[in-house]
Amino acid sequence: MPRYRLILGNKSYSSWSLRGWLIAKLAGIPFEEEVIYLRKSDTRAKILAHSPAGQVPALIEDGQVIWDSLAIGEHLAERYPDRGLWPNDPQARSLARSVVAEMHSGFRALRMALPMDLRRRYTDHPLSPEVAREIARIEEIWHDCRARYGAEGGFLFGAPTIADAFYAPVVTRFRSFEVTLKAESEAYCAVIMDWSLMRQWLAEAAEESETIVFF
Incomplete structure (x- = not known):
């Protein structure tokens, strides 16, 4: 190797x-x-x-x-x-690539307004209409993927894939900024936060001493 x-x-x-x-x-x-x-x-x-x-x-x-x-x-x-990084089913794989590409190139308003910060919680943080629209779009993506392909396993396509890796940081943003989500979106967030790999990353992040102040 x-x-x-x-x-x-x-x-x-x-x-x-x-x-x-x-x-x-x-x-x-x-x-x-x-x-x-x-x-x-x-x-x-x-x-x-x-x-x-x-x-x-x-x-x-x-x-x-x-x-x-x-x-x-x-x-x-x-x-x-x-290794299952993309779904095996061709249609699922095409959808996974599409939602990953959308995250990769989009959601700029959300990125700017809700930076990833695992060290702080932000209460009553205002959300602009544009950020709210982008959050709604993410919830729509999660619902579509899980409804079509995520019946078993709880991830977007059942088992974890690149798609979940791309949306995992958004989950931490929603938690840090206490964003109110639909129940099914909260269920997906719970799956991500309980993912063994995420637990490992969070534990290692907690050991860091450096801090960045965003606001």
């Missing part, structure tokens, strides 16, 4: 790092990880030493750099097609 290293940002704050880490764990690859603290004077230089994009996560496979969490997911799914 190739030798892997995964370059990450703070586990308390880096949503894209969480996605890449979950995907690598789902792929079952052994990897070393390096956490680079974000928003420091030398952050960009440290990341550029590993990735030409200057962003995390970056997966290094035998010296080759694969950057961007979606590229990491596609690369590992191609290399390890038996």
Whole structure:
């Protein structure tokens, strides 16, 4: 098996790092990880030493750099097609790719208004109409995927896939900002938060000493 290293940002704050880490764990690859603290004077230089994009996560496979969490997911799914990173059913796989791409390129208002912060709870945080629309769209995605393919297992497509890795950080945002959701959306959030991989990430994030103040 190739030798892997995964370059990450703070586990308390880096949503894209969480996605890449979950995907690598789902792929079952052994990897070393390096956490680079974000928003420091030398952050960009440290990341550029590993990735030409200057962003995390970056997966290094035998010296080759694969950057961007979606590229990491596609690369590992191609290399390890038996690991279930995408659903086996072609229609389910197409839907999974679509909702992952939508998260990858969209929901900008939500990202800006509700940053991932595992160290704080925000009460009575105002939601703009645009953020509310994006939350409603995410709930619609969750309902559609779970209604069609998630009858067993509770994840979006039954067993955990790249799609769940991409939406897991949103779950933490909803929890941190105490967003009111529909009952079925809360049920999905509970599945994600009880996922053994998420519990591991949260425990490791709790050990970090660095803090970022957003508001």
